[in-house]
Amino acid sequence: MLSKIKNYFMDKSVFYFLLLGSGLLALISSIVFYVLDVTTIKGNITFTDDSLMTFIFMLIGVAGCIFAALTKFKIAPLIPVIFFALGFSQNVVMACFPAADILKGVPFFTSNMDIANSTFRIFLIFGILFFISLVLSIIYCFASREKKR
Numbered sequence: 001m002l003s004k005i006k007n008y009f010m011d012k013s014v015f016y017f018l019l020l021g022s023g024l025l026a027l028i029s030s031i032v033f034y035v036l037d038v039t040t041i042k043g044n045i046t047f048t049d050d051s052l053m054t055f056i057f058m059l060i061g062v063a064g065c066i067f068a069a070l071t072k073f074k075i076a077p078l079i080p081v082i083f084f085a086l087g088f089s090q091n092v093v094m095a096c097f098p099a100a101d102i103l104k105g106v107p108f109f110t111s112n113m114d115i116a117n118s119t120f121r122i123f124l125i126f127g128i129l130f131f132i133s134l135v136l137s138i139i140y141c142f143a144s145r146e147k148k149r
Helices: 002-010 014-041 051-070 078-104 113-142
Strands: none
Touching (some): 014 051, 014 113, 051 078, 051 113
């Protein structure tokens, strides 16, 4: 059994492991993001909080990473790219509201400026993590999936 697993991973390229790392990064960061959203952001903002959509898009992207890693379908690597892009773009849209408060110096979308700063930092940090997952999954689309012998 262990030799089968070893042989399975021996034939995979570095890019295969980048895809798995991309999915793992997206899974951990989206869970932490959603927990922070529920505990910190909800109730302190006046704009529509679509963090659940971001969370769902990222989780579907993680499932797409698993699907792309386990199958040989030619279009399978596009699934995580599409959903990571949707999750990342939803996060960017939500980051615009606290950014507008910070740039104008008036807490319109948030209850005060401290909340605006912390909310923007949360969206910015997780936006960067989501973007890294997106870029790694894009790289996998153009890379060799098997080791060259």
